[in-house]
Amino acid sequence: MxxxxxxxxxxxxxxxxxxxxxxxxxxxxxxxxxxxxxxxEISPVLESPLPEKTEASVSVPETPVSTEVVENADQVSRTEKCDIFSGDWIPNPSGPAYTNESCNLIESHQNCMTNGRPDKGYLYWRWSPRDCELPQFDPARFLNIMRNKTWALIGDSIQRNHVQSLLCMLSTVEQAVMVYHDEEYKSRTWHFPTHNLTIAVIWTPFLVEAVIFEDQNGVSSSEVELYLDKLNNKWTDEYQNIDYMIISTGKWFLKSAIYHENDTVLGCHYCPKRNLTELGFNFAYRKALRFVMDYIASSDHKGVIFFRTSTPDHFENGEWFSGGTCDRKAPVKEGEMEMKDLNKILRDIELEEFAKAAEKASRNGVNLKLLDVAPLSLLRPDGHPGPYREFQPFAHDQNAKVQNDCLHWCLPGPIDSWNDIIMEMVLNG
Known part of the structure; x- marks a missing residue:
């Protein structure tokens, strides 16, 4: 209508x-x-992330983009994003995952809290890469992933320092049982029965054979006898039985030593009382490290092998034997503290020899990784025991002269962040 x-x-x-x-x-x-x-009849190219531009859809001519170039750019971006060794120490209000009271595995020289260190600020920092998020160590997840596995930390006393940190963090979930120790308790093995995980520390500070003449305070009575062509069987005998290992050395090569090869004395480092050729510690370090790396790269090991760079010390106003101290109370920023020349020499040799070995290892299917903790460790001059390597060093005399430890790390302390990094590398490569 x-x-x-x-x-x-x-x-x-x-x-x-x-x-x-x-x-x-x-x-x-x-x-x-x-x-x-x-x-x-629509072209399947439209299903690609980067379809070709047509004249009908583009009014201004554009330079064609190669799919191959974009893929390579993505790879570079991911690599840069996950550079977990480039970053800063940032405040961590939650504090450490354990304390001297919750973990009974901390050796006395690293037990700064028990020994009376008065400041606590060094406990409230964590390592944070600049371009990616680094999850904090998850002990329960680590134990589950490492069920039925064997770990070994092989090297000097910094490895003992590190193994205590790892055990203390894992002990928040399950207590470790010590199942072996050598006579001096320098090499030890622990077992986590619920997860059938074994963790060992193998003390071999040179990785090659050595006869050492010194007391517990590091005072030598004679030069080290160092055999540059003989690997220490403490670790080589167990090598194939270890699923994950961290290998490191470094500082011990600075000691006075006589160098042997092919059952012949080659020379020495700092042996003025001997009629021997001065070859220098760098000669021995490169030769020994190359021998170790070649052994690893040429092997048929099917696990994961981390080579950890040596960590810098923070002695100021002297060395360990001449009154050096480390009294700083906070981390420093990158560029604020220079690495000492001796540490630079060690580091350069480590990076050069690792690069050569990594190429050979890759060809042979050996999983060799670089654990480069030196740069981030350089930024933590506040994390050492200092005078608190001994119990209550100033209890009777506030001006007492004591030996400082500016090489090892307080526990808990900066070394705990190494475990965050290791877990990330194990999980995500």
Whole structure:
């Protein structure tokens, strides 16, 4: 009725509307027919993340983008994003995962809290890479992933320092049981029975054979006899039985030593009372490290091997034997503290020899990784025991002269972040 009324009242407008309606129906039908008959002819390139631009869709000419270039760019981006060794120490209000009271595995020289260190600020920092998020160590997840596995930390006393940190963090979930120790308790083995995980520390500070003449305070009565062509069988005998290992050395090569090869004395480092050629510690370090790396790279080991760079010390105003101290109370920023020349020499040798070995290891299918904790450790001059390597060193005399430890790390302390890094490398490579 309404349509008839509109037609009679406005005949001219009715005809215009009718024509427009017919035109709309016509074009709609043409469009539908075009889409229907051409839908199966759409190029599969449209399914690609980077479809080719056509003249119909682009008004301004663009330089074609190569898919290969973009893929390579993504790889570079991911690599840069996950550089977990480049970053800063940031405040960590939650504090450490354990304390001297919750963990009974901390050796006395690293037990700074028990020994009376008065400041606690060094406990409230964590390592944070600049371009990616580093999850904090998850002991429950680590234990589950490492079920039925064997770990070994092989090297000097910093490895003992590190193994205590790892055990203390894991002890928040399950207590470790010590199942072996050598006579001096320098090499030890622990077992986590619920997860059948074994963790060992193997003390071999040179990785090659050595006869050492010194007391517990590091005072030598004679030069070290160092055999540069003989690996220490403490670790080589167990090598194939270890699923994951961290190998490190370094500082011990700075000691006075006589160098042997092929059952012949080659020379020495700092032996003025001997009529021997001065070869320098760098000669021996490179030779020994190359021998170790070649052994690893040439093996058929099927596990994961981390080579950890040596950590810098923070003695200031002297060395360990000449009154050096480390009294700082906070981390420093990158560039604020220079690595000492001797540490630089060790580091350069480590990086050069690792690079050579890594190439060979890759060809042989050996999983060799670089655990480069030296740069991030350099930024923590506040994390050492200092005078608190001994119990209450100033209890009887506030001005007492005591030996400082500016090489090893307080527990808990900065070394705990190494476990965050290791877990990330194990899980995500």
């Amino acid at each position: 309404k349509i008839d009324y509109f037609k009679q009242k406005f005949p001219h407008k009715y005809k215009q509307l009718l024509v427009k309606f017919v035109i709309v129906i016509f074009f709609f039908g043409v469009a539908f027919r075009f889409l229907f008959f051409h839908s199966e």
